[in-house]
Amino acid sequence: MLVPALRSSAPRMALRVPAMRVRSMASMPLTSAPTSAFAKEPVNGKYTVSFIRGDGIGIEISEAVDEIYKAAKVPIVWENVSVAPFINKQGKQVIPDEAIESIKKNTVALKGPLATPIGKGHVSLNLTLRRTFSLFANVRPCKSLEGYKTPYDNVDTVLIRENTEGEYSGIEHEVIDGVVQSIKLITLEASERVARYAFHHAEQNGRNRVTAVHKANIMKMSDGMFLHACRQVAKEYPHITYDEDLLDRACLRIVQDPSPYADRVMVMPNLYGDILSDMCAGLIGGLGLTPSGNIGKDASIFEAVHGSGPDIAGQNKANPTALLLSSIMMLRHMRLFEHADKIEKAIFKTIASGDRTGDLGGKLGTKEFTAAVIKNL
Numbered sequence: 223m224l225v226p227a228l229r230s231s232a233p234r235m236a237l238r239v240p241a242m243r244v245r246s247m248a249s250m251p252l253t254s255a256p257t258s259a260f261a262k263e264p265v266n267g268k269y270t271v272s273f274i275r276g277d278g279i280g281i282e283i284s285e286a287v288d289e290i291y292k293a294a295k296v297p298i299v300w301e302n303v304s305v306a307p308f309i310n311k312q313g314k315q316v317i318p319d320e321a322i323e324s325i326k327k328n329t330v331a332l333k334g335p336l337a338t339p340i341g342k343g344h345v346s347l348n349l350t351l352r353r354t355f356s357l358f359a360n361v362r363p364c365k366s367l368e369g370y371k372t373p374y375d376n377v378d379t380v381l382i383r384e385n386t387e388g389e390y391s392g393i394e395h396e397v398i399d400g401v402v403q404s405i406k407l408i409t410l411e412a413s414e415r416v417a418r419y420a421f422h423h424a425e426q427n428g429r430n431r432v433t434a435v436h437k438a439n440i441m442k443m444s445d446g447m448f449l450h451a452c453r454q455v456a457k458e459y460p461h462i463t464y465d466e467d468l469l470d471r472a473c474l475r476i477v478q479d480p481s482p483y484a485d486r487v488m489v490m491p492n493l494y495g496d497i498l499s500d501m502c503a504g505l506i507g508g509l510g511l512t513p514s515g516n517i518g519k520d521a522s523i524f525e526a527v528h529g530s531g532p533d534i535a536g537q538n539k540a541n542p543t544a545l546l547l548s549s550i551m552m553l554r555h556m557r558l559f560e561h562a563d564k565i566e567k568a569i570f571k572t573i574a575s576g577d578r579t580g581d582l583g584g585k586l587g588t589k590e591f592t593a594a595v596i597k598n599l
């Protein structure tokens with residue numbers, strides 16, 4: 223098939239797109255292992271972790287992490303790095319080498335939210351980081367907080383999102399005036415890698431079911447291949463129940479009653495996980511509460527689910543809990559369990575006591591909430 227007159231990010235020539243020929247799926251090999259780098263050995267008892275403080279509310283919530291970590295005497299030295307993009311000599315948009323080298327060296331990073339211009343401008347730096355370090359699994363847990371009442375008391379979902387391709391591939395062309403094509407790229411390798419990680423995560427965390435969330439009724443080949451990978455990996459985990467659910471139906475079921483989802487891990491292509499994770503956050507009190515980890519084989523980057531909160535940035539209104547809980551996922555990943563438990567307990571105690579930021583109906587600003595957590599350490 224010939225795609226004529228490609229514009230924008232696509233090369234200015236007609237592209238020959240081969241007729242899609244997928245090998246018999248049943249014969250495709252499955253490879254990669256669910257490993258991920260933990261952290262380098264500490265030097266003089268301290269670990270060095272890269273810290274990208276981010277944009278907008280990123281600055282304020284990163285400061286909260288900084289202060290609470292100092293007060294809790296966490297043995298971490300932050301290596302602050304910027305990922306502000308620039309155009310290199312070849313005219314390509316890149317992020318600074320220092321940031322890449324720092325994360326490569328330390329293997330663990332904490333990241334505040336990074337803003338992405340809408341409709342034009344630079345590509346998402348969040349996406350760039352995930353791709354640069356092959357952070358193939360985005361783990362997004364969402365659990366009701368004791369002491370903070372919402373219409374749902376029993377949310378305990380774990381969502382694992384394929385993190386490097388899918389609808390987030392950013393391959394777009396203007397075919398002719400008024401006709402734009404956006405390509406959802408799904409590979410067996412990435413699907414299988416995230417599927418294996420999902421089963422591994424379920425096994426490690428006492429969850430006895432993996433549910434693949436998809437739209438293979440509509441995207442028969444792409445989501446079909448994703449499901450194929452999940453089904454193949456499921457055979458390696460006979461003690462874990464495997465099932466599948468359509469994305470729209472899963473959304474309906476979760477908002478009607480999230481409690482059945484506490485037994486499982488959901489795994490899905492990129493965009494579905496992006497949307498479903500914000501939806502799950504809404505069940506427990508909003509984006510101020512939900513953490514995530516971008517897991518790779520050679521590095522992992524922990525960040526909140528939320529963005530840069532431009533509507534509240536610089537106003538001492540942001541809830542630092544989501545980034546703090548992301549940092550707690552990071553501490554557990556680094557096997558710093560005692561510090562993780564201590565800080566987590568202090569955060570939950572603070573929220574349960576009624577000392578809360580505005581997003582949870584409280585009166586405290588970011589700084590005052592941070593001070594309250596420190597008091598509860």
Ligand SMILES: NC(=O)C1=CN([C@@H]2O[C@H](COP(=O)(O)OP(=O)(O)OC[C@H]3O[C@@H](n4cnc5c(N)ncnc54)[C@H](O)[C@@H]3O)[C@@H](O)[C@H]2O)C=CC1
Pocket residue numbers: 279283334335336337338339348509510511525526527528529530531532533534539540541542543544581
């Ligand atoms: N991983 C990342 O760095 C992400 C970056 N983004 C980027 O962030 C920018 C803003 O995106 P939005 O759609 O506005 O989403 P957003 O997540 O920044 O904000 C959505 C709503 O939630 C509120 N909110 C978010 N975090 C909060 C917190 N910690 N405490 C209290 N309220 C909080 C905001 O005030 C806003 O009303 C965009 O450029 C987007 O591309 C969005 C999501 C993730």
Ligand SMILES: O=C(O)CCC(=O)C(=O)O
Pocket residue numbers: 336337338346347348349496527
């Ligand atoms: O990269 C972005 O700007 C948005 C990313 C996002 O929404 C997410 O990772 O949940």
Ligand SMILES: [Mg+2]
Pocket residue numbers: 496497500527
């Ligand atoms: Mg999102």
